[in-house]
Amino acid sequence: MVLFLFLITGIIIGYFNLVSKKVLNKAKSVPMISLVAILFLMGNKIGMSPQVFKNINSIGLKALFISLGSIMGSIIFMRIIIVKDKSIKERQEI
């Protein structure tokens, strides 16, 4: 819920230009820096969970194939829907 609060606040600020372009330009690299920081911290979390490492060989392979299946499934179903639905197809060509 807090996530939505930050996001919606950002959208309102962006939509009504409540913060000057100058300030926004200075903060340009903030989103990418915070992404790198989050990913570093997420790595730490993985490193700190022994259960993730214990069975990583047998379980990791299963997990990888499930994720590949889900990704392929999502891509295929989206392709089908985009082909079927002209409005979405036109939209991506804009």
Added chain:
Amino acid sequence: MAYLLILTIALGILSGLYVFPVEMLQHIEQWISWGLWLMLFFVGIEIGQSKEAIKKLRVYGWKVILLPLSIGIGSVVGALAVSYFVKLPIWEAAAVGAGMGWYSLSGIILDQLHSTQLGTIAFLANVSRELLAILLIPIITKYTNNIIAIAPAGATSMDSTLPIIAKYTSPEITALAFISGAILTALIPFLVPFFIQFA
């Protein structure tokens, strides 16, 4: 950029293993949510500035729901399709696939409702989905700069992979990616327990 992000995670894992003590885990969780808030704030500004996209969203209306719908169905069907080959019972595979990249939540739910092993599989599968999405989004957009790029991201297209989607696609697709991710994020807490009740 994707390689930098993967390297960052690898460094984080090493640091989690050898540098930071496990007692820091709670702080790390807190820092991650703060970082996410900050990031979402800026992503929000970016979406808000693309007024054209917001206008178009009003025009297309409910049809936007077709995007998360196809991603959701594809995630579960795709997981079911590989379940036989990895010797995972179908409902367990469906529940893992329904995590759609939200590894913390799906991992915890399946650990609680089923087993630690399935929780770990869900965690790893959805971590892997997020990492693969980070790798795939720049590759997909290289060949076709279109909405297909948001499919691998699943629910993460509203937060962790949104900056990457924003970088490699248009503000309009970024806005759609957020809406799709937000709808999926709202569905996951219901879908994962729904599928695992049959296991």
